[in-house]
Amino acid sequence: MSSGLHADPPFHVAHVGSLLRPRELLEKRSQFENQQCTAAELKAAEDAAIAKIVKFQQDLGLRVVTDGELRRRFYFEGMFETLEGMTFVPNRSLDECREYLPYIQVIRAMGMTDTPSVFTTSKIKRSRGVYTEDFKFLKSLVKPEEVETLKVTIVSPIWLHLRHGSQHTYDLSVYKNDDEYFNDLIQAYCEEINELYALGCRQIQIDDPGFCFFCAQSMMDGMARAGDDHGALLMQYIAVYNAITKGRPDDLMIGVHMCRGNRMGMHYCEGGYNAVAEKMFVDLDVDCFYLEYDTDRAGDFQPLRYLPLGKVAVLGLVTTKNGTLENASDIRARVEEAVEIIAGGYPTRSREDALRQVCLSPQCGFASTVEGNPLTEEDQTKKLQLVCEVARAVWG
Template sequence: MSRRRVNPPFRAEHVGSLLRPFELFQKRKQFEAGQCSIEELKAAEDSAIKAVVQMQQETGIKAITDGETRRGFYFEGVFNKLEGMTFVPNRPLTEYKPYIPFVVLFSAMGLKEFPSIYCTGKIKRTEPWYTEQFIALKHLVPPEDVKNLKVTMCPPTWFHQRHGSKLTYDLSVYENDDEYFTDLAKAYQEEIQDLYDLGCRNIQFDDATFCFFCDERMVSGMKALGDDYETLLDTYVRAINTAVKGRPADMTVGVHMCRGNFTGGLHYAEGGYARIAQKVFTELDVDCLYLEYDTHRAGDFQPLKFLPLDKVAVLGLVTTKSSKLEDIETLKARINEAAEILSKEGIPSRSKEAALDQLCISPQCGFASVWEGNPLSEQDQREKLRLVVETAKQVWGGMV
């Protein structure tokens, strides 16, 4: 029997975002229509977060989040708060890399422009990103549970992959990617330290860039334009590693590798982790990897053989893209299959018990990475989380 985990990630996890309660939807509409104040909206957000925290506690989830309830999109609150970054509300799609999966989709839909960020000056973190939200969240749990709370944020690679080096930053400000990512990393380090000082011990980067590298359509598009796939992948691994460099030893950092979770649960990318696993699983300086495994487009478990002995893989076996509830015996069988591959084919090899100890289970993504959320009800969401917890209890035994 694998031992109980006392630090994140826990046997039963979830990726972060949760459906916004109906009352908050209504209040947000009123605010946008000028029918209520920002103070009234914040009060509604506070009430909604209290409710989603209680829901997580009732289902048995330990790594509690605020559900990203104060955000319209999961990546909000980082780049838009940095000095040196300029919001471009109508950026032409011609300034995006045409092979990026969501750009392909938007082009097919006839879109000509899409909002983005452009770096016009030296990057500085002049205000916190999520410290205020974390303070509010930690007041909703017992003091002994504060260390388990999870803060989610977009990675430093966000925006760069969609535009490339020439159109992500002003070349008179930064001459190359190393300069750009060095200053950006400093901002991340400052935020992580401030969160740590407030009691945060659990941070998760939500990263779509790595799974985009798994999509053959994108790789072919990169080759056609002469963009170096391997060099860019190295750059993104290094960008995250630099951002988390020097973090306290008791700070858990994870990366969720996402294939897209837009309005209605729409995905963008397809393809298993085989193309990136050896490099990303071994070289990324994080403690855990949240991996999507809810459909065939995620590939098989073979890439898990590259999981190092000091990392944990959180298997996203339960989909958030539909209300259909998975079969618990099938979930248990899939976890066992992953453990078998990790033990028999792992580099280095390990016992079945050790392999199982490196695994956890979660939904494959958040329930509401964007404001509208996925096509499930709040009751569906609750049942999905309960299923994750019950599966973990039956696989690993006892408390999760």
């Protein structure tokens, strides 16, 4: 693991990544999809919207700034569609998905029989940048000294494999086993992260609801019925992450965001972090964890006792799933509760040291999908203002 400044993070307030798409941008995207405008015109609209959203974040006082994922329809877009060897399939049968995954169960219950996905049809290779051009534009919008505050969000490397399993993730004539598949995918992720770093990116967030699915009893029961070893699968995925993050520069902060689903305000599963806490916090070689903690379905703070020295817990205490505004005093009290548990954890540490290992954010993005969550831009502003207000009260 890198051993730099991460026990004392350069921020104590953040947001997870995605922001509500402005009405004008939604209209332009609709025009593009209906062949009423060109790709260049859509990109110009995206550029203008991103410039406004960057200024919006900076004016609020946020220390971590993203492009709001305004160019994406879904948070997980980008990587798999861009890499050579991976083929987009608009209507893959749900029979080729792991049935016990919480979101697969939900979409089946909605009457769906297929879902858009990606299938690996030849050797995986990164022949061009995935998020690099987006970062270059984002970088152009800020002062040179502010580039380190910019964050890029990337889909999890385990996303497709968790969805489809070894039988349906890749053509078995291309890759004989998971090791071969992940070796090439790991190489592609490393190349992307290295180029982002060379461009000046110092904060990368990997979005991964999969880890929270391992907290859901429904999935554990389903895995047992299917004869799948959930402990072994979890450790396999942790090893994939660790191969990607191994040897990263000390000034590159890589975090993983975990939530229980966030499509238009809907969640997919429940269950606290106890089931994965020790393996996740100790064995997963990342610098910070963006944790959903806005409702009881995420459990209590006790799993935070496993947070090692040198890693950061970003507490997602403000919900993005609805417009109801939380109480600042309640949020501050929950931060103090989490700090107390971390201070008394393994190993013990002072309250001051524990406080430096904690940050505050909304629990997830405001628009994991292009439709956004059921709240207004005014609601979004108030919630981000609340996060900043509490952070100033707690950390100064």
